């Protein structure tokens with residue numbers, strides 16, 4: 105079978121970086137058509153640079169990396185340096201990228217890619233705020249029916265929120281964009297905090313990355329060393345959650361996840377619950393399902409997969 109074509113829309117971020125490494129290490133299953141950077145964890149100038157730093161770490165300097173939107177649809181940008189550090193990739197010392205950005209805007213790349221491929225043959229993986237995707241859908245509504253699926257890290261139900269008491273970061277940064285994406289009639293898989301908070305990098309798991317001895321393995325361990333302090337302090341958890349790699353892992357091994365087809369709506373009106381993913385887990389609203397909302401993960405299988413793939417570098 106030919107590999108699944110994907111676009112990775114991302115705001116690296118250490119966990120985004122691990123997701124990109126996982127995807128680029130899996131060419132039998134995944135064909136990365138391009139990486140589109142968006143403002144999120146850090147401003148666009150850094151996310152578009154960080155995406156290239158990671159491609160170079162992976163030895164994949166031919167991957168197309170586009171810069172996209174530098175601010176949410178209707179709101180000022182909120183960033184997360186308190187989690188990811190000033191550069192977004194704090195932890196390891198990695199060289200500035202030599203590879204250039206690909207000419208053109210990320211949104212144009214997304215539109216052109218879906219228009220030039222047969223319907224249902226390209227999947228969009230989103231690891232950050234949904235601004236690029238929403239702008240693409242606003243400008244080219246015809247692509248909605250061509251997108252095979254959006255597989256996103258975002259939202260929460262049982263875990264409720266991380267950036268506010270009721271909202272997860274990616275959705276909170278651009279709730280209007282998220283609302284538009286969930287209303288577009290596209291098949292969606294959601295990897296929420298409910299799942300990613302179970303994908304914890306324990307000391308043992310991080311030692312396994314470090315023991316790979318490669319530049320990529322050591323960088324992943326050092327990135328985790330850096331950003332785990334935040335979640336350990338906040339949640340008292342056993343290690344850092346690897347949010348974004350869950351998106352790629354769902355494509356590689358869907359069997360290690362379980363979830364429900366449910367209705368998910370995004371709160372954009374309330375100051376108190378702005379960006380909340382109102383997920384009808386118990387199916388009480390009568391509203392039609394618009395997403396596969398994942399609730400559980402076999403964390404050991406996930407880390408086995410990740411370590412195995414990182415060992416290819």
Ligand code: BDR
Pocket residue numbers: 117118119120145184187231232257266272273274347348
């Ligand atoms: C999400 O927000 C970012 O900080 C991470 O990269 C991840 O995509 C988790 O809420």
Ligand code: CA
Pocket residue numbers: 114115116117119120145231232348
């Ligand atoms: Ca991210």
